[in-house]
Amino acid sequence: MNAQETHALLVDQLIGLGPLVTGIIKGVIDEVGLTESQANLLWLIPVDASPVPLKQLAVRLHCDPSNVTLLSVKLEERGLARRARHPDDGRVRTLVLTPAGRKIRRRLLTNAYARSPFGALSEKEQSQLHSLMTKVLSGYDARRLG
Amino acid sequence: MNAQETHALLVDQLIGLGPLVTGIIKGVIDEVGLTESQANLLWLIPVDASPVPLKQLAVRLHCDPSNVTLLSVKLEERGLARRARHPDDGRVRTLVLTPAGRKIRRRLLTNAYARSPFGALSEKEQSQLHSLMTKVLSGYDARRLG
DNA sequence: GCGAAACAATTGAGGTAGTCAAGTAGCCCA
DNA sequence: TGGGCTACTTGACTACCTCAATTGTTTCGC
Numbered sequence: 001m002n003a004q005e006t007h008a009l010l011v012d013q014l015i016g017l018g019p020l021v022t023g024i025i026k027g028v029i030d031e032v033g034l035t036e037s038q039a040n041l042l043w044l045i046p047v048d049a050s051p052v053p054l055k056q057l058a059v060r061l062h063c064d065p066s067n068v069t070l071l072s073v074k075l076e077e078r079g080l081a082r083r084a085r086h087p088d089d090g091r092v093r094t095l096v097l098t099p100a101g102r103k104i105r106r107r108l109l110t111n112a113y114a115r116s117p118f119g120a121l122s123e124k125e126q127s128q129l130h131s132l133m134t135k136v137l138s139g140y141d142a143r144r145l146g
Numbered sequence: 147m148n149a150q151e152t153h154a155l156l157v158d159q160l161i162g163l164g165p166l167v168t169g170i171i172k173g174v175i176d177e178v179g180l181t182e183s184q185a186n187l188l189w190l191i192p193v194d195a196s197p198v199p200l201k202q203l204a205v206r207l208h209c210d211p212s213n214v215t216l217l218s219v220k221l222e223e224r225g226l227a228r229r230a231r232h233p234d235d236g237r238v239r240t241l242v243l244t245p246a247g248r249k250i251r252r253r254l255l256t257n258a259y260a261r262s263p264f265g266a267l268s269e270k271e272q273s274q275l276h277s278l279m280t281k282v283l284s285g286y287d288a289r290r291l292g
Numbered sequence: 293g294c295g296a297a298a299c300a301a302t303t304g305a306g307g308t309a310g311t312c313a314a315g316t317a318g319c320c321c322a
Numbered sequence: 323t324g325g326g327c328t329a330c331t332t333g334a335c336t337a338c339c340t341c342a343a344t345t346g347t348t349t350c351g352c
Contacts, residue, residue: 001273003269003272006269006272006273006276007259007262007264007272008255008259009276010262010264010272010275010276010279011255011258011259011262011264012255013276013279013280013283014167014170014258014262014264015167015171015189015254015255015258016189016283017163017167018164018167018168018171018182018186019186019190019206019207019208020283020286021160021163021164021167022164022208023208024160025161025164026208035337035338036164036338037337037338037339040164040165043161043162044165053300053301054300054301055299055300055301060165061165062165062168062169062172063338063339063340064339064340064341065300065301065302066301066302066303066304066339066340066341067338067339067340068301069301069302069303070302070337070338070339071338074337083301086300089299089300089347089348090300090346090347090348091299091300091301091346091347091348092299092300092301092347093300093301093302108161109154109157109158109161112157112160112161113153113154113157116153116156116157116160117282117283117285117286118153118156118157118160118282119285120281120282120284120285120286121278121281121282123149123152125278125281126149126152126153126156127147127152128274128278129156129275129278129282130152130155130156130159132267132271132274132275132278133156133159134159135266135267135271136263136264136266136267136275137159137162137166137263138266139263139265139266140166140263140266181308181309182309183308183309183310199329199330200329200330201328201329201330209309209310209311210310210311210312211329211330211331212310212311212312212330212331212332213309213310213311214330215330215331215332216308216309216310216331217309220308232329235318235319235328235329236317236318236319236329237317237318237319237328237329237330238318238328238329238330239329239330
């Protein structure tokens with residue numbers, strides 16, 4: 001198999017990956033009572049690192065900032081996060097996890113772990129896949145976020 | 147790093163993969179005038195293999211059959227696919243690509259190829275990733291589709 | 293300082309997507 | 323032939339998402 005064929009097959013798999021991932025996530029989030037979009041947003045809220053402006057969250061979710069506002073309201077109503085003013089810039093709001101939000105986040109990870117499709121791989125293969133994914137993801141983020 | 151840590155990191159990457167994939171797809175489909183859901187459905191229509199019942203498409207999209215009906219109507223209105231009765235079972239409808247649909251499908255692949263994040267990998271790494279992905283995907287499909 | 297431009301977030305309108313419940317049509321088997 | 327099963331469709335309703343317009347805040351030129 002030549003390089004272009006391999007690349008094309010990877011792209012094919014990439015396109016098919018969307019429904020697959022959402023399928024797994026769907027089972028995971030049903031158990032914690034969130035919608036997919038809400039879970040995606042929740043997942044992007046940093047746990048330990050410094051808070052991220054809503055604008056940045058919109059970029060990472062590939063959606064309009066107004067949509068992040070709506071989703072943030074939903075998360076706030078459930079008590080999983082709260083919006084806070086940015087200390088240095090009054091225009092900016094950040095989203096911060098509440099203790100309940102942190103708890104849900106852990107449950108998400110636990111559930112996903114239980115349903116993860118990576119059990120089909122050996123320990124060594126998992127390690128390989130992890131480093132390859134890291135390389136792909138970092139390259140992509142660098143290109144997109146500048 | 148032990149096995150559980152590796153697995154956990156993979157799961158973390160998996161959850162973050164959803165927005166990433168939709169981000170890439172979004173750029174791809176904007177150029178062909180489809181929505182994400184419509185493109186996902188279009189992508190599942192077999193090109194050469196025998197037609198697939200709508201029911202099966204719903205399973206693969208992880209959504210309600212009625213939703214597949216709605217999306218199919220949209221694709222038909224754009225002339226990209228048409229619904230056909232199954233020759234052996236009058237209850238079953240299948241979705242078949244039109245020539246225009248095939249053309250769009252090729253453009254999707256071309257666009258995705260151009261935006262693919264796999265350029266960050268060497269030829270050998272791409273080959274590795276492909277075989278790992280194949281293993282993961284086949285394991286997952288086998289578990290889910292029986 | 294002061295006003296204009298720039299920026300982040302929000303609100304409101306409108307459309308798409310998705311689920312659930314109920315209905316229709318075709319198959320199968322006694 | 324009739325009852326039950328299956329595949330699809332329809333209708334009602336909710337959630338999601340985007341675009342355009344608005345509000346509040348910062349920044350820059352003067």
